[in-house]
Amino acid sequence: AQKVTQAQTEISVVEKEDVTLDCVYETRDTTYYLFWYKQPPSGELVFLIRRNSFDEQNEISGRYSWNFQKSTSSFNFTITASQVVDSAVYFCALGDSGGSNYKLTFGKGTLLTVNP
Amino acid sequence: DTEVTQTPKHLVMGMTNKKSLKCEQHMGHRAMYWYKQKAKKPPELMFVYSYEKLSINESVPSRFSPECPNSSLLNLHLHALQPEDSALYLCASSQPSDRVSYGYTFGSGTRLTVV
Numbered sequence: 296a297q298k299v300t301q302a303q304t305e306i307s308v309v310e311k312e313d314v315t316l317d318c319v320y321e322t323r324d325t326t327y328y329l330f331w332y333k334q335p336p337s338g339e340l341v342f343l344i345r346r347n348s349f350d351e352q353n354e355i356s357g358r359y360s361w362n363f364q365k366s367t368s369s370f371n372f373t374i375t376a377s378q379v380v381d382s383a384v385y386f387c388a389l390g391d392s393g394g395s396n397y398k399l400t401f402g403k404g405t406l407l408t409v410n411p
Numbered sequence: 412d413t414e415v416t417q418t419p420k421h422l423v424m425g426m427t428n429k430k431s432l433k434c435e436q437h438m439g440h441r442a443m444y445w446y447k448q449k450a451k452k453p454p455e456l457m458f459v460y461s462y463e464k465l466s467i468n469e470s471v472p473s474r475f476s477p478e479c480p481n482s483s484l485l486n487l488h489l490h491a492l493q494p495e496d497s498a499l500y501l502c503a504s505s506q507p508s509d510r511v512s513y514g515y516t517f518g519s520g521t522r523l524t525v526v
Contacts, residue, residue: 333516339519340454387451391412397442397467397505399515401453 297322301402308377309410316372316405318387328390329370335383348379377409415518417502423524432521434485434502443485445477446501454501492525
């Protein structure tokens with residue numbers, strides 16, 4: 296069974312601080328996909344990144360970076376120099392490539408509040 | 412056009428009403444999805460349509476009835492809902508054959524309140 300754990304329910308930081316959101320996953324599949332989505336108060340889920348299980352290269356996009364480590368089944372997300380606009384709920388999600396390969400399994404989400 | 416458009420954005424309905432949620436995309440995606448998200452919870456998959464055919468129903472009560480009239484449209488017909496069905500309903504779509512491997516594009520959702 297697929298499972299995604301985001302142990303941090305809420306995080307509060309002051310603007311310009313760096314913050315890391317943790318994500319640990321469980322799957323028996325050898326091929327799988329990991330995602331991060333941002334959900335601002337308006338409700339839409341904004342796609343941030345997709346990573347497949349064969350690509351452990353870390354990625355940086357502006358102030359965002361992701362650290363994928365298969366050895367620890369983790370896919371952590373770091374925001375550098377946080378801004379108030381980063382305040383949102385962030386979801387980590389796992390998708391498999393097996394028989395039910397339409398389904399994303401989401402973690403419970405981490406509410407990030409960036410205070411000015 | 413890289414959007415999934417959902418209407419209405421907000422809906423209040425009584426338990427005896429019949430209403431429909433609509434979702435539209437023009438990205439050529441051939442898989443479309445309905446997710447339900449309760450407050451402070453992650454989204455949960457309800458239905459998947461692949462090439463306009465229902466391929467997954469996650470044991471959703473029959474008071475929710477999905478419909479995919481064509482490759483661009485997805486509806487969710489609602490009838491005799493309960494107050495506990497109040498939630499954000501998210502539509503999503505994905506690439507024709509890559510499905511989850513390319514992730515989804517989500518709409519902004521319909522916030523449904525059942526009174």
